[in-house]
Each structure stands twice: as structure tokens, then as C-alpha cells.
Amino acid sequence: xxxxHTHTRFSDGIGYIRDNIAExxxxxxKIVGISDHVHFFTPHLLNSYLSLIDQAKKExxxxxxxxxxxxxxxxxxxxxxxxRKKLDYVIASVHLYFDLGRYDEYLELIKLALQDENIDIIxxxxxxxxxxxxxxxxxxxxxxxxxEEHGKAFEISSRYRVPELDFIKLCIQKGVKLTFASDAxxxxxxxxxxxxxxxxxxxxxxxxxxxxxxLL
Ligand SMILES: [Zn+2]
Ligand SMILES: [Zn+2]
Numbered sequence: 001x002x003x004x005h006t007h008t009r010f011s012d013g014i015g016y017i018r019d020n021i022a023e024x025x026x027x028x029x030k031i032v033g034i035s036d037h038v039h040f041f042t043p044h045l046l047n048s049y050l051s052l053i054d055q056a057k058k059e060x061x062x063x064x065x066x067x068x069x070x071x072x073x074x075x076x077x078x079x080x081x082x083x084r085k086k087l088d089y090v091i092a093s094v095h096l097y098f099d100l101g102r103y104d105e106y107l108e109l110i111k112l113a114l115q116d117e118n119i120d121i122i123x124x125x126x127x128x129x130x131x132x133x134x135x136x137x138x139x140x141x142x143x144x145x146x147x148e149e150h151g152k153a154f155e156i157s158s159r160y161r162v163p164e165l166d167f168i169k170l171c172i173q174k175g176v177k178l179t180f181a182s183d184a185x186x187x188x189x190x191x192x193x194x195x196x197x198x199x200x201x202x203x204x205x206x207x208x209x210x211x212x213x214x215l216l
Pocket of ligand 2: 183
């Protein structure tokens with residue numbers, strides 16, 4: 001199995017890269033991704049991060065991927081082409097607050113990210129809906145169609161228990177790829193993806209519906 005969303009001391013996590021990988025190995029994952037928050041990085045720090053991940057790629061018996069979690073902002077996603085080309089994948093997430101009822105503002109930001117060439121995966125889609133309100137199924141369809149058109153994936157987040165089952169089903173129907181995500185901020189949480197796996201199976205997902213399934 002995979003966990004493509006883990007944090008380390010390079011951003012707001014508490015473990016080292018090697019701790020996350022050791023935990024992933026212990027839990028029997030096949031793929032682990034390191035995905036620290038982009039706004040903690042200078043170009044210099046990114047190079048240190050990448051060289052540690054590269055070293056781990058050589059030493060680990062499982063697949064280690066170099067990712068990052070970028071922020072979807074009203075002016076766009078805060079990742080530049082230079083960072084993008086050095087990474088295996090980029091997650092883009094909304095980390096902003098919205099007024100009650102304004103899930104439409106959230107969806108507009110998601111649409112912006114879906115059209116951004118530097119993005120591969122949308123992080124914890126819908127974690128704000130319990131607070132701002134839920135979109136209709138037609139609005140979900142519009143999002144999934146845009147993702148299909150631009151070849152984007154959505155993560156199934158065990159931390160936030162999102163997206164909703166109906167949304168995951170739409171992704172599978174449309175061939176939009178999915179990933180599993182613990183969003184661990186401490187090594188012991190790496191690989192805690194049981195909610196993701198359960199939701200994926202409930203929605204009828206099969207191995208080929210996962211991003212990087214060729215590595216599983
Ligand atoms: Zn996030
Ligand atoms: Zn995160």
C-alpha cells in the first residue's frame with residue numbers, strides 16, 4: 001500500500017525523513033512519499049531535502065518519493081516551475097477559512113489548482129465542508145470532470161476522512177486517480193491509512209484506480 005502525504009522536521013512535522021521511511025517499512029507499505037509544506041523551503045533547503053530523500057531512495061527496500069504540499073491561494077498555487085521539476089509529485093491543498101455557506105469560494109480555488117500544470121494531487125478535498133456547507137452532486141461532477149480533463153488525482157485523507165464516498169465513486173467512474181494519505185506529522189502516524197483504504201474499497205476502487213499503481 002501507499003502513503004503519499006507525510007511531514008517531517010523540514011516543515012511542521014517532528015520526525016526525520018529516515019524515521020518516516022522506517023515506519024513505512026515497518027508497516028509494510030510499498031510506497032512512501034515525503035511531502036513537506038512548500039512555504040518552509042528556500043531553494044537551498046529544498047536541495048538538502050532532496051539529497052536526503054535521494055539517499056533514502058537508494059537505501060530503502062520500498063519506493064520512496066519526493067513530494068511537496070503546496071498551498072492553493074486566491075492568486076494561484078505557491079509552487080514554481082523550478083521546484084516542480086525537481087520533485088516526483090506535488091500535492092496542492094487549501095489551508096484557508098471560509099464563511100458559512102461559501103463552499104463555492106473553496107471550489108473556485110480547487111478549479112484553479114486543477115488547471116495548474118505543476119500540480120498532481122489535490123490534498124484533503126472537502127475538509128472544510130463540515131464548516132462551510134456541502135456542494136451538490138452536480139458541483140462534484142464539475143470538479144471531477146475538470147480533474148479528468150487535466151489528469152489530476154485526489155488523495156483520500158485518513159486524517160480528515162475526506163473526500164465523501166460519493167465523490168470518491170465519481171473519481172473512479174471517470175478514471176480520476178486516487179492516492180492514500182495519512183498526513184502524518186509524527187513518524188508513528190506514517191502509514192495510518194486504514195480509513196483511506198476502507199473508503200476506497202467501499203467505493204469499488206481497484207489497484208489501477210490509484211496513482212503510481214505501477215509501483216505497487
Ligand atoms: Zn494540508
Ligand atoms: Zn499535510
